[in-house]
Amino acid sequence: MNRFKRWQIVGAVALGLFLLVGLLLAPAQVPDHIGSTYTRGPSGYGAWYSWMETQGATISRWRRPATELEQPEGSVLIQIYSHPRSLSEDWELDTWVREGNTLIAVGVNQPVTGAKFRSAIMTPWGLGRVETRRRRLGEENKLWGDRFGAVVWREQRGEGEIIAVSTPFLAANAYQDHPANFQLLAHLALQPGEELGETLDFTARPVWVDEYLHGYRDPDPADTEETPDNIWAYFARTPLLPMAIQGGILGLVAIAALNRRFGPVQIPPVPPENNSQAYIEALAAVLSKAEQHRFALDILTPEATRQLQESLGFGPTPMTPEELRAAWIAQGKSPQALQALLKPNPRPSEAELIATLQAWQNVLDSPEPKP
Numbered sequence: 001m002n003r004f005k006r007w008q009i010v011g012a013v014a015l016g017l018f019l020l021v022g023l024l025l026a027p028a029q030v031p032d033h034i035g036s037t038y039t040r041g042p043s044g045y046g047a048w049y050s051w052m053e054t055q056g057a058t059i060s061r062w063r064r065p066a067t068e069l070e071q072p073e074g075s076v077l078i079q080i081y082s083h084p085r086s087l088s089e090d091w092e093l094d095t096w097v098r099e100g101n102t103l104i105a106v107g108v109n110q111p112v113t114g115a116k117f118r119s120a121i122m123t124p125w126g127l128g129r130v131e132t133r134r135r136r137l138g139e140e141n142k143l144w145g146d147r148f149g150a151v152v153w154r155e156q157r158g159e160g161e162i163i164a165v166s167t168p169f170l171a172a173n174a175y176q177d178h179p180a181n182f183q184l185l186a187h188l189a190l191q192p193g194e195e196l197g198e199t200l201d202f203t204a205r206p207v208w209v210d211e212y213l214h215g216y217r218d219p220d221p222a223d224t225e226e227t228p229d230n231i232w233a234y235f236a237r238t239p240l241l242p243m244a245i246q247g248g249i250l251g252l253v254a255i256a257a258l259n260r261r262f263g264p265v266q267i268p269p270v271p272p273e274n275n276s277q278a279y280i281e282a283l284a285a286v287l288s289k290a291e292q293h294r295f296a297l298d299i300l301t302p303e304a305t306r307q308l309q310e311s312l313g314f315g316p317t318p319m320t321p322e323e324l325r326a327a328w329i330a331q332g333k334s335p336q337a338l339q340a341l342l343k344p345n346p347r348p349s350e351a352e353l354i355a356t357l358q359a360w361q362n363v364l365d366s367p368e369p370k371p
Contacts, residue, residue, distance in 0.1 A: 015252050035080030035168055036214040037061060042174035045080060048182050058206040063218040066210055067092055073100040076189050079210045081107035081168055098158025102192045107168030110134040115148035124198045128180040132167040143196060163188050297353060304360040311364065
């Protein structure tokens with residue numbers, strides 16, 4: 001093994017170690033954007049949250065643990081799960097619900113049924129869109145669903161209740177063209193104890209949306225103390241190891257890109273010359289120089305006529321202009337588009353030649369008539 005190959009192996013191993021350490025030191029808490037009201041993507045709820053604010057609803061984001069939500073009895077908290085989950089009896093919010101509060105759980109795990117994945121179910125505000133086959137079986141406490149089961153249902157827990165939804169995308173941004181979905185979730189949040197109806201009272205009660213589930217955190221008061229704003233304070237707050245790893249990776253990339261230490265220069269191959277294209281371009285230049293526009297038209301018109309015959313469903317046997325015109329009209333197309341092409345000017349100018357070729361192109365590219 002020569003010295004050059006040895007350095008190649010050492011560099012590859014060092015780069016692999018840097019990448020592995022960088023992955024291990026990556027932050028573990030990354031916001032989960034599915035179901036978050038901060039997200040403008042199709043799976044987020046940013047559009048619904050903005051719509052609720054526009055309608056005058058008192059809606060806020062909760063960025064601390066849900067167990068710390070100390071609001072008056074009758075509060076409403078919406079939790080939108082990124083992945084289907086079950087609501088067990090011993091979960092963290094069971095006591096909070098039993099004290100008389102309402103939890104709207106969006107994305108509760110339920111069995112897969114025989115329903116179609118994409119369904120339209122009627123609501124008091126029109127058809128709502130559902131894209132899941134999961135349903136809660138049975139008709140008990142069913143608020144919204146179809147013959148396969150409930151998509152939205154109610155569970156009584158002590159003095160409070162849980163309104164569960166089987167799809168995590170009930171009012172996601174992807175359903176902005178389905179206002180019934182937005183109004184349905186608004187009714188569940190604002191008037192949870194009522195049956196579904198057209199009237200929406202946006203001032204009925206305050207609504208909280210849990211963003212702590214998605215990785216958004218309110219800063220700890222202990223961390224908000226003022227710190228000196230200078231370079232030394234910045235380095236004191238910044239981990240140096242990730243910076244060193246990033247610097248090492250950038251250094252290796254610079255060595256590979258600038259010094260070309262990992263192999264000889266690769267000369268890009270020269271593309272082979274297209275002789276047919278060169279011949280066509282040379283012939284076109286000669287004909288243009290000699291002003292042989294009629295000759296070019298005599299060469300190209302039979303080929304264009306043959307292609308038109310095949311597009312109309314006829315074989316390669318040449319047809320008379322009258323037969324071709326009749327077949328064209330039988331396809332439901334305008335005879336004017338073909339009339340001038342079948343009887344061209346015997347002494348065309350360059351502009352007329354170009355116009356004729358463009359007209360042939362338009363005829364050949366015309367869409368097939370609808371049956």
